[in-house]
Amino acid sequence: MSKLVEPHGGKGLVCCLLHGNELEAELEKAAELTKIQISPRAKGDLIMMGIGGFSPLDGFMTKADWKGVCENFTMADGTFWPVPITLDISKAEADSIEVGQEIALELDGILYATMKVSEKFEMTDADKKWECEKVFKGKGEESADDVFWKIALEDHPGVQMVMNQKDVNIAGTVKVLSEGEYPEQYKGVYLTPAETRTMFEEKGWSEVAALQLRNPMHRSHEFLAKIAIEVCDGVLIHSLIGNLKPGDIPADVRVKCIDTLVEHHFVKDNVIQAGYPLDMRYAGPREGLLHATFRQNYGVSRMIIGRDHAGVGDFYGLFDAQTIFDEIPTPADPGKRLLCTPLKIDWTFYCSECDGMSSLRTCPHDKDSRVVLSGTKLRKALSDGAEIPDHFGREEVLVILRDYYENLTEKVEIKMQSHAEASTMK
């Protein structure tokens, strides 16, 4: 029988979360350590290191790792990694810490980890800009440096996040002390890589695809998942349950929508729903690679990459997150290589001439026959209380979403991404 894909990095699942007595002892020790307040992003990163989702990472990156990852998708030891996983602290904090020292990492009064600091390195504005250009800049003409910087600071949440980082990064291995609110708040949905792997094995799956979700699941997502179900053993519907941007629909509502959709429109045996505790980085194509990298740890060998995957505004070409998979280095050692491959799917929609869901690869009909679906469009229509076109969503799901919007006290205006609505779609 075929086996699940190995975790990334060739070292099995690297889980930094402590349990039982070890945890007790470390918590006691941590109480005495210098405490550093971390960002919500770092909290998500730590929990992923805790549960093996970021295997083989066992801590925050060194300067050599950071540089290699930005420059060439490769850590210092030659392992593929697409996005820097770094921890920023202020100059003052950095001055109070020695290399070799153990510190405690805290957010909102919760101790998330202890860390043995192995390196401190300054991040000047120039360094941050360099990181942003490497990680967040697209490849189109609109991405010339001056154009990029004219809009990125205003409009790119990923760039904003990096530019707002504090001035020193610290590296070092971590011991993770808490999974935060996830195990309680998302019981049954928050699953660790070890748990999804066990579930896949119990079902006899070896080729598993993952569908990345941060929006409510509409017909287009359903179609992507169903194509994957036709050609793989099963699909992991995997929602971001970390933080995202204002105006996005909260995870608990999205999870309920997926439950309902699976209940009414899927063969349940072929689908598993789960959530992962990361924040969006809005890194477009590189985030697509990150999605594939940590999915490999969850036991997934095919990452569904559709139109404008993890895109932000108009920063990326609609299919840059697909082509980037053909451009990354492939280390000779398979352990160091990204083994989760993309399942690339074109722009999808309902077409009345096709008499069903279709894509630009399969539908030759004209625009008037098509109902073009996008998460942003759906959220905007719901937020405005507008009619949802036929074939756009499933009634069972729309009921939940309408209810959510009707009870929403504070509305956030939803900006349409111009190219998501491109009139150039043939």
Added chain:
Amino acid sequence: MSKLVEPHGGKGLVCCLLHGNELEAELEKAAELTKIQISPRAKGDLIMMGIGGFSPLDGFMTKADWKGVCENFTMADGTFWPVPITLDISKAEADSIEVGQEIALELDGILYATMKVSEKFEMTDADKKWECEKVFKGKGEESADDVFWKIALEDHPGVQMVMNQKDVNIAGTVKVLSEGEYPEQYKGVYLTPAETRTMFEEKGWSEVAALQLRNPMHRSHEFLAKIAIEVCDGVLIHSLIGNLKPGDIPADVRVKCIDTLVEHHFVKDNVIQAGYPLDMRYAGPREGLLHATFRQNYGVSRMIIGRDHAGVGDFYGLFDAQTIFDEIPTPADPGKRLLCTPLKIDWTFYCSECDGMSSLRTCPHDKDSRVVLSGTKLRKALSDGAEIPDHFGREEVLVILRDYYENLTEKVEIKMQSHAEASTMK
């Protein structure tokens, strides 16, 4: 850039067809040789050897090849092959031929090949029965020897063909002298493996799927092809243009239907239509393997295998032609291994609740929502002049088929396969 899959056998395309002066000289020589009349099946096999479709075969199988293929899918040199490719002659003919002699192979007055006989081996009734049991017998309970033999002689065209073979097989390499009527009669559709490979390369395709067709292409086939288009670089719609059983629709009508369907319902860039010159062997699961084996030579790396692929009556389980791919030997040398893998797709149909095409892997709705499609059902309805249910076919195609049936002078009763209509479909 990725490359097309290598031809089967690790020796490149092995093409036994002669051209130009070589052909002239061989034809002159052949006129003087002992002529053996061959079957239409052998003609198809020879043309495939001629154009490289049967690479690495360069002649008919020896007894050791025949035995290994029947017993364990493996020729004497360890190369995978799923179905015996043998040449039968009568005892009297065999007595008139010496091992080492060159002979000419003829059908309907056309010289198809010369052959240097390397071996003669008797095929007793017991040998033929043994071949049939190995090659044609399914694995279900209904396949106990006595049950199988009670119905196979009456109802299994593949078994009938083998049992009616003459009493001696001869082995030896061939030089092929003619492609018969195919290049003229199916101009633009009859393509050689070298031609399809060039076309794929020109399109920049590396992962190509093939859809096997011997019936008019209906919505279910369209759906299979479109799933493959979503996940591969392109699809070869590949029709059998050799001989099939009475009541089947002739190749020229089927080709016209495909042209129309592609014209109106496909993105033309993602599809190539072609035909191959073999007769049906009706070998069910083993024929599915043969389809994948020769498709590999055409440059195809994914063979679409749906419900009851190449099935005959109720002889095989509906998905035996899928599971057999997991049961074949995988020689260590990749050249000797089957590299064209199955793209397994479940029973497909239109479902009004799904609001489109669906399969048993994706549709949880009940029978009443489904319009179940089958080629046999379609041919029967057309032959009876019955109404075609909504969503069953495309109007543009039905027009052609209705026209064909209206002008048909001699009707053949179409037997429904009981399990193709199984009321057990949940």
